[in-house]
Structure formats: C-alpha cells, structure tokens
Amino acid sequence: xxxxxxxxxxxxxxxxxxxxxxxxxxxxxxxxxxxxxxxxxxxxxxxxxxxxxxxxxxxxxxxxxxxxxxxxxxxxxxxxxxxxxxxxxxxxxxxxxxxxxxxxxxxxxxxxxxxxxxxxxxxxxxxxxxxxxxxxxxxxxxxxxxxxxxxxxxxxxxxxxxxxxxxxxxxxxxxxxxxxxxxxxxxxxxxxxxxxxxxxxxxxxxxxxxxxxxxxxxxxxxxxxxxxxxxxxxxxxxxxxxxxxxxxxxxxxxxxxxxxxxxxxxxxxxxxxxxxxxxxxxxxxxxxxxxxxxxxxxxxxxxxxxxxxxxxxxxxxxxxxxxxxxxxxxxxxxxxxxxxxxxxxxxxxxxxxxxxxxxxxxxxxxxxxxxxxxxxxxxxxxxxxxxxxxxxxxxxxxxxxxxxxxxxxxxxxxxxxxxxxxxxxxxxxxxxxxxxxxxxxxxxxxxxxxxxxxxxxxxxxxxxxxxxxxxxxxxxxxxxxxxxxxxxxxxxxxxxxxxxxxxxxxxxxxxxxxxxxxxx
Amino acid sequence: xxxxxxxxxxxxxxxxxxxxxxxxxxxxxxxxxxxxxxxxxxxxxxxxxxxxxxxxxxxxxxxxxxxxxxxxxxxxxxxxxxxxxxxxxxxxxxxxxxxxxxxxxxxxxxxxxxxxxxxxxxxxxxxxxxxxxxxxxxxxxxxxxxxxxxxxxxxxxxxxxxxxxxxxxxxxxxxxxxxxxxxxxxxxxxxxxxxxxxxxxxxxxxxxxxxxxxxxxxxxxxxxxxxxxxxxxxxxxxxxxxxxxxxxxxxxxxxxxxxxxxxxxxxxxxxxxxxxxxxxxxxxxxxxxxxxxxxxxxxxxxxxxxxxxxxxxxxxxxxxxxxxxxxxxxxxxxxxxxxxxxxxxxxxxxxxxxxxxxxxxxxxxxxxxxxx
Numbered sequence: 001x002x003x004x005x006x007x008x009x010x011x012x013x014x015x016x017x018x019x020x021x022x023x024x025x026x027x028x029x030x031x032x033x034x035x036x037x038x039x040x041x042x043x044x045x046x047x048x049x050x051x052x053x054x055x056x057x058x059x060x061x062x063x064x065x066x067x068x069x070x071x072x073x074x075x076x077x078x079x080x081x082x083x084x085x086x087x088x089x090x091x092x093x094x095x096x097x098x099x100x101x102x103x104x105x106x107x108x109x110x111x112x113x114x115x116x117x118x119x120x121x122x123x124x125x126x127x128x129x130x131x132x133x134x135x136x137x138x139x140x141x142x143x144x145x146x147x148x149x150x151x152x153x154x155x156x157x158x159x160x161x162x163x164x165x166x167x168x169x170x171x172x173x174x175x176x177x178x179x180x181x182x183x184x185x186x187x188x189x190x191x192x193x194x195x196x197x198x199x200x201x202x203x204x205x206x207x208x209x210x211x212x213x214x215x216x217x218x219x220x221x222x223x224x225x226x227x228x229x230x231x232x233x234x235x236x237x238x239x240x241x242x243x244x245x246x247x248x249x250x251x252x253x254x255x256x257x258x259x260x261x262x263x264x265x266x267x268x269x270x271x272x273x274x275x276x277x278x279x280x281x282x283x284x285x286x287x288x289x290x291x292x293x294x295x296x297x298x299x300x301x302x303x304x305x306x307x308x309x310x311x312x313x314x315x316x317x318x319x320x321x322x323x324x325x326x327x328x329x330x331x332x333x334x335x336x337x338x339x340x341x342x343x344x345x346x347x348x349x350x351x352x353x354x355x356x357x358x359x360x361x362x363x364x365x366x367x368x369x370x371x372x373x374x375x376x377x378x379x380x381x382x383x384x385x386x387x388x389x390x391x392x393x394x395x396x397x398x399x400x401x402x403x404x405x406x407x408x409x410x411x412x413x414x415x416x417x418x419x420x421x422x423x424x425x426x427x428x429x430x431x432x433x434x435x436x437x438x439x440x441x442x443x444x445x446x447x448x449x450x451x452x453x454x455x456x457x458x459x460x461x462x463x464x465x466x467x468x469x470x471x472x473x474x475x476x477x478x479x480x481x482x483x484x485x486x487x488x489x490x491x492x493x494x495x496x497x498x499x500x501x502x503x504x505x506x507x508x509x510x511x512x513x514x515x516x517x518x519x520x
Numbered sequence: 521x522x523x524x525x526x527x528x529x530x531x532x533x534x535x536x537x538x539x540x541x542x543x544x545x546x547x548x549x550x551x552x553x554x555x556x557x558x559x560x561x562x563x564x565x566x567x568x569x570x571x572x573x574x575x576x577x578x579x580x581x582x583x584x585x586x587x588x589x590x591x592x593x594x595x596x597x598x599x600x601x602x603x604x605x606x607x608x609x610x611x612x613x614x615x616x617x618x619x620x621x622x623x624x625x626x627x628x629x630x631x632x633x634x635x636x637x638x639x640x641x642x643x644x645x646x647x648x649x650x651x652x653x654x655x656x657x658x659x660x661x662x663x664x665x666x667x668x669x670x671x672x673x674x675x676x677x678x679x680x681x682x683x684x685x686x687x688x689x690x691x692x693x694x695x696x697x698x699x700x701x702x703x704x705x706x707x708x709x710x711x712x713x714x715x716x717x718x719x720x721x722x723x724x725x726x727x728x729x730x731x732x733x734x735x736x737x738x739x740x741x742x743x744x745x746x747x748x749x750x751x752x753x754x755x756x757x758x759x760x761x762x763x764x765x766x767x768x769x770x771x772x773x774x775x776x777x778x779x780x781x782x783x784x785x786x787x788x789x790x791x792x793x794x795x796x797x798x799x800x801x802x803x804x805x806x807x808x809x810x811x812x813x814x815x816x817x818x819x820x821x822x823x824x825x826x827x828x829x830x831x832x833x834x835x836x837x838x839x840x841x842x843x844x845x846x847x848x849x850x851x852x853x854x855x856x857x858x859x860x861x862x863x864x865x866x867x868x869x870x871x872x873x874x875x876x877x878x879x880x881x882x883x884x885x886x887x888x889x890x891x892x
Contacts, residue, residue, distance in 0.1 A: 294717070332787045440634070442791050446794040453668075474530075
C-alpha cells in the first residue's frame, strides 16, 4: 500500500462498502434458488434462522430472521399459524394474503436481494414464497433496549426527567411526543460502509433556514467511513474548524433541549446507538445554558447565568491570575492578604508556576480516574485525592494552602459549565494560560485572553458566528444571553442565518390583574 | 475584492474609537497639560475639529469612489505614477506608525510594569498576537473591537472612587492666558484625531454604508468626551503639576485606595489598556497590509501579513533610539506630520477629484449639446 492514499481509496472503495451483496439483484421465482443464494451469503452466521414451511399445506415458503432481533412469539402467532393452519384455494396473490390472512400493520414488499438482506439485518423477518417475485418484510422487530431513564450527564431539579436512549426509534418518538406538528421533519439516511448506522436529520419546516438543511445534508453525504459508533464521529466529520479546542456542535441527551433548539430554528442530528443527539448551529453561549434556565423564574435564571459566566471565566484564568500575582504583581494584593500568603508559601520549594502546574495536573488526573474507575474503587480514589492533594501536600510543605484553594475553586468552576464537553476544552486552555502568566505576568494573561477572543471571533458553526449575539452584536438577542428574559418578553426567535419566521409568539402577553386575569 | 469580510457601521465606529484613544489616553493628557495647564480640558474640543474635518474629507472621497480605499483611488485621482507615489506614502506612513505605536506600547509596559523584561519580548509577543488577528481579517478585528470596547471603558467606573482626592478649585483661574494655551495643547490630540483617516480603509467594507459617516462622527465625539473627562479627572486629582508627569492617568489611578482592598488599580488599568492597544495595533497593521496588497495589486493579502509583521517589528526598533526621542516625536513632529498625511493630503486629493468630476460632467454636457 504505497503512494497517494486518495488514489488508493478511489481504487479500493468497494472493499469498504460491503459489496458482498450484488446491488439490485431481483429475486427469482424459484424459492430453492433464492434460499441457496441467501444461505451462501449468511455462511457461518449462526444467528440467522431459516425456517421452511408449506402455505395451506401446498406452497413452499421460507421465513428468514435473526435470532434476538425478531419478535418470535408474535411471528409464530400472527404469521406462521394462520398460514400453516388456514385453508384457501391455490389461486392467490401475495396482496390477498396481507389483506386477509396476516393481521399485521407494518409490512413492506421487497423485490431485490439487497433489500432482503437489509430487512433481515434491521430485525424484520422476511417471508419468501415459491413462484412469487416479491418477498414480504414483516414489521415484527424486537430487540433488547434500555428504558427511558433520567439523563446522567445533564441533571435538572425542575424539568422533565426523560433522557434519550440508544434506540433511535425511541428517540424520535420522544421528540414527536413533544412537537406534534407535521412540520417536524425527519430525514433518514445511512452512514457507514459496514455498520450502516441510521442517521436522522430533524428540523421544523418553516422555522429552519432551508440553506442550513442543505448544508448539513451536503456535509453528511461527504462522509465515507466504515462505521459510526457514536455521534462524536459525525460531530468531528462535519464541524467548521476541526482544529479548534471549542466544540462547535452541541450534544445533549435531553429531548426538551433538542425541542427547544428545534423551535429556535436549529437542526438536530440523531444517531442510532447513542443517547447523544447533535444540535447545530451552536454558539458559545448555548454551551453555557442549561435547560433549567427556561423553567425557573427568570430572575433566578439570570442570576445563575451570570454566576456561570463568571465561574467559566474563572476556570479559564484563575490559576494563571494567582501565578501572575504571586510572581510579578505583589502590589495588587492587599497587604495583610499578601503577608498571610507569603507565610504559607515560605516552606514551598517550587516557584508558583511549577506549584500550580503540579496541582492542576493532579486535579485533572483525579477527575479522570473518578470518571473511569468502577464505582467501588471510586470512593477510594476520592479519599486518597482529598487527603493527598488537600491535607498531606500542604502539611508536607509541597504546596501552599492558597494554591489548594485556587485549584479547588477552579475545579468547581469548570464543573459549573452545563455541558461537560465544553468544560473540558476550557480546562485544557488554562494550562497554556498558566505558562503565559508564569513568563509574562498579567501581560501574558492579557495576550492569552486576546488570542482566545480572536479565535472565538473567527469561529463559526455552520456559518453562524460562534460568539453571536455578542460579537457581532445583536441587541434583540441579548434577552436570552445576558439575561433570561421572562417568557412574555421572548417575542422573537434568534436570528441564525436568515429570518425564517422571526416571531415566536404574540406580543404584549405580560400577565397581570388587568390583563388576562379576573379584571375587577 | 481582497477582503471578503464585512463589518457593521457601529463596529467601525468602535474600531476607530479604540484606534485613536487607546494610546492617546495614556500619553495625550500629560503633553496637553504641559501647554494648556489648567485649561487642558478645553483642548480635546478644539482637537475634535481636526477629527471632524478628516472624517468629512475621507467620507466625501469615499462617496466619489465607493468600494475603493485611499491607496486605490489616489491612482484614479492624480494619475498612475503620482497615485502610486501617494499610495506608497500612505502605506509607508501607516507602516512607520504601526512600528511607532508598538514601540511606545512596549516602552510603557517595560517602564511601568515589567522592568526586567527585554523590550524585544514585549514587542514580539504583541506583534505575534496581532498577526493572528490580521490574518483572520477585518471581520474578526471588528468583532474583537466590539467586545473590547465596553471592557476598555471599565476604568471610567473607578473614577468615583477618587472623589475624596478631587479638588474642584484646580479648575480656576479659567482661561488665565486666553485661549492660546488650550489651542497649543490641542495640537497633539489633533494629530491623534487625524488618525480618523483610517476610515478611508474601513468604509469600503461596511455593510450599512448609510450609517458609516455618522458612526465615524460618533467615534470623534466619543474620543473627545473621554479625553475631556480624563483631563478633568486628572486635573482635579493632580492639580497644576500635571505637566510634570509623563503618564498622569496612571499616577492618578495610583491614588485609589478604598477599604484597603481596592488599591493599586494601575495593574488592572494596564491590563485593560493592553486590550485597547491590541485593537489599535491590529487596525494599523491591517491597514498597512491591506494597502500594500492593493498597491501591489495582489489577489490575497494573507501572504503579506507575516513579512509586514516583520517590518512592523523592525520599525518599532528603528523609529526612535530611546523613550525621550520618541516623546519629542510625539510632541514636535506628529502634530504636523500626522495631519499633513492624513488630512491635508486627502484634502488635496478631494479638491482635484472634485475638479475632475466637474470637468467630466461639463465635457459630457458639451458633447451632449453638440450631438443635439
């Protein structure tokens, strides 16, 4: 395998794209011949079951399904029983069957071998009948799936407790239950040469900018990959600026978050096999918003948002600010505080930068260990972490107590970001910031901040500026960014790319005793 | 077009505001105070005239040649050779000024805060960060300016903390020696306000053209208001000794001490000031790069960003040997050099262009009459 990988790919494309099944091979009339082809295809597949029987005791037929994916009880009762036990004349067509004999609502006629394989793989048993050119795919699939549970990564106090599951049909049904209009569109496609993963692009027609849907679809159709196991694959393959540390596509496991975004004219991408749904376009501020903001009282939500913004900034600069103050700008610290800090730093053998680096790296290690370890061991890690990096390190004189406080506040601050993934990128950036602070002090921090801001200003998510509505400024939309305006003030939708249906609700809905209530 | 990005008129206003005021707010009050003494609050108002005239000229020229920057239309106004020469003059002027601004920024940082840091480190890091922004284009610079604009004004909120130290008596006697000292003091801020000519490079990329002129004028008003306010503030705090300080604003902020906690705000003020200087340097740097690539008739300006960044670095070392010489340039040369290139030269361009247009329309009228 040498030379240009692109050329190699073009020449060997077929290998990846599962060409075992010849495309559009029509089924033959002779059932024995069909069976032979399918059996060769499924050689060494012990989970595929072939069941031959006679319809009305005369016509040979064959039913094929995958053990564990098909609903065997129902199939026995509704399909096999009436066909084997029933009586009828020999002159019949497949359609008559479906209308008179098999009491099943979901079925499909199949003409080619390819469709046959697809239907079997999706869990739908296939019924082949002798002397018929069409087979029937029976909609009796059933596989093990998790129940709808409360999402683990995005908890709320007030708000729905449903979370997406790994099954895409369950996920779409959760969305459809919240948004009942037929304008909610779900475009289905398959990606992945081997996995054939089902991807559903969903949006609300009339609210979404049509060019956005075209853009998403064209980016999705560019993907040629052997398998999609999680929506993270898709995210990395369609984002605007792949080298940026910031996630440009939001992922969530909450149906209410997806619906809220759909109503704002965004697009959601559901991927089979994962509870994480992608939402695009995304801005930095939507990463810092929780669904609960919209369910609580607006004043509380506004206060919490500001708290979140402040601590997000803290998780970015606090350790570096501490390093800069300790190393270069003593004069900025009030004298009494400076004295107590100096005395606690007296025994510490490292410069502030090294001390901060050690502690921050240890903190990251503890966090990662806590996520990955089995629950029984996790408790041990917590205790060891609290003792070692908290108490013992200070007593041993390896780090100073203020440093432990700074690291702790930074850690808490980074967990305040409602979307865990976004928290990681901001936490990563604080390491270069600490280096800058250690070398150039406050000047270094400002240069780092400027570079981050310039980068954020140049980022786009599907063409929408990442920092909107603040840069570029859209005063109308600050009502859902700087504050969380009460619902009766949220008259307009955010303007993403175009202005498809800008009005969300009737204006002037402010409630009050003389407005809607019993006016007396 | 070379630059595909677009900015809004308000973004342009904020860019111009920061481009003028970022360096001005530190060095102008001291120089003004030297000449105008306790009338220094009047000087920015005289200087605003210079800014208004420059904005008017740049906007008239823009209306005659929309979608073109001054480097491009000077060729059309005075012919190819002379136009190229004028274009080169503009580019060289802004290249030199970028280097000059970077150097004064670095001198300020090294003198006041990082005493032991080599000045080349301060210069190179700043140019590197600006290269980052200039490569990203005008859209990103505009958005950054918009974000930093409110932050830059935060130190104004600290002024009430100094009410204790302010003495309104310093204002009197008003106009003791007539208007002349305040007009003398206006020369330096006037030179700074002539930098409003940057408008001629930004206007072609403004989305809502009709608001371009008014937001530039708002920028002039904003600069004047801020400088006047700062002048009042340092006058009330420092009194007649303003002229003795190089950076009286920094000195005044050092007086802040509230509850033994809000003390020594000058580091914070410096940190915020760096944001403004970043915008200022990026705009000058960007204008140089854009002008140069238009002068060479290139299809993309990005390949010029690094070489010109290198030159900006060199010019920052070449512009002056030490801080005092730089100050002499600020006081004695720039009040005449700046307006000469940015106001007088464009005025000549405007007059020639207007005469030409008039001649053309007369010719057309004549030919039209003949055909009749």
